[in-house]
Amino acid sequence: MALPSGPVTTSSEAEAALFDLVDVYDRAYEAAAAELSLSPAQACVLGRLDERRGMGALAEELGCDASNITQIVARLETLGLVTREPDPRDRRARLVARTPRGDEINHRFATAFTFARTAVGRLSPDEQDQLTALLRKALG
Amino acid sequence: MALPSGPVTTSSEAEAALFDLVDVYDRAYEAAAAELSLSPAQACVLGRLDERRGMGALAEELGCDASNITQIVARLETLGLVTREPDPRDRRARLVARTPRGDEINHRFATAFTFARTAVGRLSPDEQDQLTALLRKALG
DNA sequence: CAGGTTTACTTGATTGAATCAAGGATCATT
């Protein structure tokens, strides 16, 4: 389990609530991945393959080094959750896609990661809209 | 940089907003730690030493194995940010405390990690209260 | 179209987080 991000000194109730949210969210994500014997990074990459795409696109979207993606995709490939095929249009590139089993695992992960769904579900539709608006404003 | 936690399939605006918040928060935390040449885990542990405490207490609070704490505290000690002294009441135990330099680095970290402060600061006092209430309700 | 550059990815090396199993030392109980 990754250590929590914070708190430092929470000077306000709202900051503390934000921290609690992030903490619980991250832990739930990790726990859901663990249920399927995936690391958070593996679950993350698998979840971004609704359409086949290149390694570089993944690296850019996830904001990490390409070699990190190489490594994670290689493990997903070993697990039989992903294929890595040469791009017919550019033979330098590799197109990564989920296998049927990858689809299934990804779906089970989405089912297991109930936190966001459950949390939002505790709010009425109006409250959900308020929360969205407040978070968007807070995010600037 | 740790890969983001999500998204899987965000079925609602509110869920997407939660994910964005968590993503930006985590990245900001990591970036603030990096400014001080700390890992997120090191910043986290350092931030929990406002009072001296035992290794076990840290492990329990952070929800990880004691040996993980041993490792992280050892690095903080090497960096001169923390001391690890025998507990006079229980010679099995070690009391971890920040050094003056640890205090300074921790303070600089708290200054560098502006995200929560800034985000909350974009909201009026009323909105902050609303956000707090909504998050608390969502957290159940 | 030949040469040099950029792009896409891989490899290898290194650091660190995290977990587990096992062990030493101390405490606590009987």
Added chain:
DNA sequence: AATGATCCTTGATTCAATCAAGTAAACCTG
């Protein structure tokens, strides 16, 4: 005094992440 629990460390292992270097293919440019 012996037993067992507690606190922490050590060693081994796995994985994430980053960096430096390298290969191969694509892209220019003259």
